[in-house]
Amino acid sequence: MSNWPDDDVILYDGVCIFCSRWIRFVAVSDTAHRFRFTAIQSPYGTRLAQAFGIDPNDPDTNAVVHGGVAYFKSDAALTVLSSLPGWGWTRALFGVPKPLRNAVYSLVARNRYRIFGKYEECFIPDAEMRARVME
Template sequence: MSSEKSIILFDGVCNLCNASIDFILRRDKKDRFLVGALQEAPGQALLSKYQVAPTYLDSLVLVEKGKVYFRSTAALKISRRLHGLWPLFYPLILLPAFLRDPVYDWIGRNRYRWFGKKNTCRIPTEEEKSKFLTADQINF
């Protein structure tokens, strides 16, 4: 796995999650992230490596410097590395997760109903392929 890049795993069939990945990729001006679907083989291998259940789809997952982050913590850690004003949200990390995560969980529980879902995982465009996680980037 590339040690300098953080990896974001997302629900590959969720329309909101895919829109979020588009948003992140557009603002990742310093090429700091790789992304991958939780449901696909590279994502599943990474979940296994970090002993996360392969059925986990409850939030995006951030793997950064050998540690795994979930839910609002993952989102805030991602925001601090994006181009623009998004790093200004990072101080919210000082709030305890039990205060931050209920809003994240509420949106997560309703994401398919509000935003819909695809029948299959997202396929990266030619321009995006270098940003998507591949099996050979995961070292065991």
Template structure:
């Protein structure tokens, strides 16, 4: 049985989210992750299926092995998936109590356009990224 790539649902017009996507593409050397902007049908459907607003999610979504992960847990899972030193970064992130790290993440997510800007059009994955 082959392992299905995990799917990262992100805000395609958010500058911070687009930078996160660039980071993922740079470090995902074995193709563990696929990308879906929340502005397309697949992204919207995945957000809704996992109880997140498709119109204004305050988190990106990682769907891995059929389960949805959000907030800092999703970030830690992505970092862990890169291997090497990124596994240590994921462990350090998880060492911070979730009650502290998730509210900080959600605050940034709620204010992402004001803090980092917004693109005029949605960043779409290139061939092989979706």
């Protein structure tokens, strides 16, 4: 885990269809508008990725900065999901051994373009979500 000055920021692969759908799900579900988003392909996202040792040209994880701490892979996904209204029950999944959770996460991450597809460029958020995007 690493520190970052901005809080509640989700770093994601903006050309990955699955990742972009995850961000749209979070944006809709996060009724308090707590989380903000940055695509790894944006200047801000690239700096964030590099600060955390993630290759911006071949990302193998998403990340979330929450409570001033950066979380990766399954920890990142569960940290976000368990913070959303109605999804608190997912905290129980932290009880699954991290190596097992991350193995499943990595399997999906490695195959995400093949399974879900890839955009030619980052998806464009709607006007409401745009205010929560950090570039």
